[in-house]
Amino acid sequence: MQRYRDDVSVVVPGIDAPSTVACLRSLRPRGVRTIVGSESRSTPAASSTYRDEFVSLPDPTTDLSAYGDALLSLAERSDVETIIPVREEDIYVLSDRKDAFADEIATPWPNFDTLRRVQDRVELFEAADAAGVAAPETTLLNEWDEWDREAIVKPRYTVAASAYLGRRADDAEIGSTEYQRPGTRPDPQAEIAKRGHVPLVQERIPDSREFGFFALYDHGDPVATFQHCQRRGWKYCGGPSAYRESVHIPELETAGRALLDELEWHGLAMVEFLRDPADDEFKLMEINPRFWSSLPFSVRTGADFPYYYWQLATDEPISSEPTYEVGMGGHLLRGELSYLHSVATEEYPLVERPSLSSAAREVATSLVRQPRFDYAVTDDPVPFFQDGVNLVRAWLDSRSEAAQTAAGEPGTEIPTEDETEHPEDAGAEPTETSSTAEGEPTRSAQTDGGPQSESQ
Numbered sequence: 001m002q003r004y005r006d007d008v009s010v011v012v013p014g015i016d017a018p019s020t021v022a023c024l025r026s027l028r029p030r031g032v033r034t035i036v037g038s039e040s041r042s043t044p045a046a047s048s049t050y051r052d053e054f055v056s057l058p059d060p061t062t063d064l065s066a067y068g069d070a071l072l073s074l075a076e077r078s079d080v081e082t083i084i085p086v087r088e089e090d091i092y093v094l095s096d097r098k099d100a101f102a103d104e105i106a107t108p109w110p111n112f113d114t115l116r117r118v119q120d121r122v123e124l125f126e127a128a129d130a131a132g133v134a135a136p137e138t139t140l141l142n143e144w145d146e147w148d149r150e151a152i153v154k155p156r157y158t159v160a161a162s163a164y165l166g167r168r169a170d171d172a173e174i175g176s177t178e179y180q181r182p183g184t185r186p187d188p189q190a191e192i193a194k195r196g197h198v199p200l201v202q203e204r205i206p207d208s209r210e211f212g213f214f215a216l217y218d219h220g221d222p223v224a225t226f227q228h229c230q231r232r233g234w235k236y237c238g239g240p241s242a243y244r245e246s247v248h249i250p251e252l253e254t255a256g257r258a259l260l261d262e263l264e265w266h267g268l269a270m271v272e273f274l275r276d277p278a279d280d281e282f283k284l285m286e287i288n289p290r291f292w293s294s295l296p297f298s299v300r301t302g303a304d305f306p307y308y309y310w311q312l313a314t315d316e317p318i319s320s321e322p323t324y325e326v327g328m329g330g331h332l333l334r335g336e337l338s339y340l341h342s343v344a345t346e347e348y349p350l351v352e353r354p355s356l357s358s359a360a361r362e363v364a365t366s367l368v369r370q371p372r373f374d375y376a377v378t379d380d381p382v383p384f385f386q387d388g389v390n391l392v393r394a395w396l397d398s399r400s401e402a403a404q405t406a407a408g409e410p411g412t413e414i415p416t417e418d419e420t421e422h423p424e425d426a427g428a429e430p431t432e433t434s435s436t437a438e439g440e441p442t443r444s445a446q447t448d449g450g451p452q453s454e455s456q
Helices: 019-030 064-075 088-096 098-102 112-119 121-131 162-170 188-195 250-262 295-300 305-313 333-345 356-369 382-406
Strands: 009-013 033-038 053-056 080-083 138-140 151-154 178-180 200-203 210-218 221-235 238-246 267-276 281-288 329-331
Touching (some): 009 019, 019 295, 019 305, 033 064, 064 080, 112 121, 112 162, 121 281, 210 305, 329 356, 333 356, 333 382
Parallel strands (some): 009 033, 009 080
Antiparallel strands (some): 151 200, 210 221
16 A cells, blocks of 8 residues: 655545545545544544544535635645545535636646536536437426426536526525426426526436446546446435445446546546436436545445545556446445335335335345445444434434424424435435425435435
């Protein structure tokens, strides 16, 4: 294992997803000092054995400009070699100010013009069309007129930033994906007022399995790639990844590479697809232009992307073509619990619910056969327990706020799943609806691709 000088450091934003911890566990044993920067000291990465330093940062969801200033201040330190993006706000400020960062550190990420083609989904699907990559039928909300079909309403943008929303960036909630029942339609003006922009409508692909093509590119050339298939989500209808397996599917690689080649990509990317049962074709959902929440699993299969990223940043050649093991499985323990809870207590009108006994047996069998976990490892156990504490706190907070709302107290709202379970993945692709009153749109959990909280 190659080791580096003790005075070289990397900055990794501390979020609730295990991607931050995966970066620490990969780079610190190689002698790279690790600096965790976060708005919250309770981020699991702050308690990792592999964390050297913790720095408080502004919350990017409330003050994106101040967050960018703070990252740039860290970049100006003489020991810092680069910064690793783990959420949409990270890559936005890094790309938006790439010239300023390039004066201080290595910048293995796209320029802003290229990033916009990914974070603006209208431009993304135009790029997919140019690359010959299949995608679901997608239009702006005010252009969709086929409300008798199963469809989803989703944000056009993946981050609430001034370059996308203008003056509405400070007060708009771009929201997550909502499923629209056939025969009903949302109020366009209400959606625009709430989200701060005209969202998209997309035909629904009736398959909850998600396929990810993961890559690191060097100015248009792939450095390393990886694939996985999500077998179980946080809900029995889908959502973030609870259990996934490494795969190698030539058609998936062809589609992922074609799109990234069209974009002349530089840096990290997770290209997310669903497989359409109507034609067995991979259909593009989105690109996450930073590290993904299930990164620890990628590393466990042999695809050590944090190290590849460091090598790219430091101009160190990768001596051989990276490989990974196909057929391995890995879990988010919190996700598995959420999956079983959804089977026991929730109803999704468009997806058949498995029996609790069969679901429990399926989870137990995979835990025994594939005992790999994103947070729970023997040499760095504290982040696992810290994440459990965070989970309990979030649950208690949601119960308290729900009780206040039920009691009629003003000024309180019941948090959505995005806020309590997976806030950092706002903008990532969910896979199914939750049950509501007839005719109402529904909001679902986020996917593995997105960041704030995947766990264990």
